[in-house]
Amino acid sequence: MTEAEMARRAPKQPAEMRDVYDLLEEVRLRPGMWVRDRSLQHLDSMLFGYRVALAVHGAEESFDFCNPGAQSAFDAWLARRMGEQTSLGWSTVIEREAEASGRSAIELFFELLDEFRAERDEQR
Template sequence: MTEPVAGKPEPRQPRELSNVHEFLDEVRLRPGMWVRRSSLQHLDSILVGYAVASEIHDTGEPFDFWHLGPFSQWLWKRLGMAYPSALGWAVEIERAAEAAGTQPVEMSFSLLDEFRAEPGGPARC
C-alpha cells in the first residue's frame, strides 16, 4: 500500500459518503478507477445509477446531474449555448475540452467547482 501524500485527502469507502458531491470528490481523487477511457459519458452513467439507487432507497437527496437538471442548465449558460443540448452535459464538456485542448475529466471538475461556487449552488456536504 502506498503512503498518503501530504495535503491530499485519503480515498474513502462509498459507505462513508453522504451525497453525490462527496462521491464526485472521490472520483476526482482517482478518476482512472471510476471513469473508463476518460469518457465523461461513463461518469454520467454512474451518476444516473447513483440517482436511481437514491430514489429506490428514498434518500430524498437532491440530484443536480439529470439531463435537464441544475448542472446542465448552468452549463449551457456557462458554455454560451442558447438552448439546452440534446446530447447532455457529458458530451458537451467533452466537446469543449477538445476545442480547448484539455482533458475532459480535468475540465469537468473545473466546471463542477465553478458550479458549486455559484451563489445558491449545491451544498457539498
C-alpha cells in the same frame, strides 16, 4: 480542494460518503479507478445509476445531474455558462469543449463543477 490537499487525503470508503459530491471528490482523486477511460459518458452513466438508486431506495438527496423529464440544474447552468442550449447533455458538451481546446475532459468537468458549486453556494 487543492492538488496538495488531494495528494494528502486518503480515499473514503463508500460507507463514509454522505452524498453525490463526496462520491465526485473520490472520482476527482482517482478518476482512472472510478471512470473507464476517464470518459465523461461513463461518469454520466454512473451518476444516472446513482440517481436511480436514490429513487429506488426513496433516499432524499438534492441531485443536480439528472432530472427525469426536465433539464438538470447542472445542464441548465452549463448551457448559460457556455452560451448555448443543447439536448445532448452535460457530458457531451464538456467532452466537445475539451476536445476543441485540447484539454482533458475530466479535468474540465471538475473545473466547471467547482464553478457551478461556487455560484450555487453564493446564491444560497
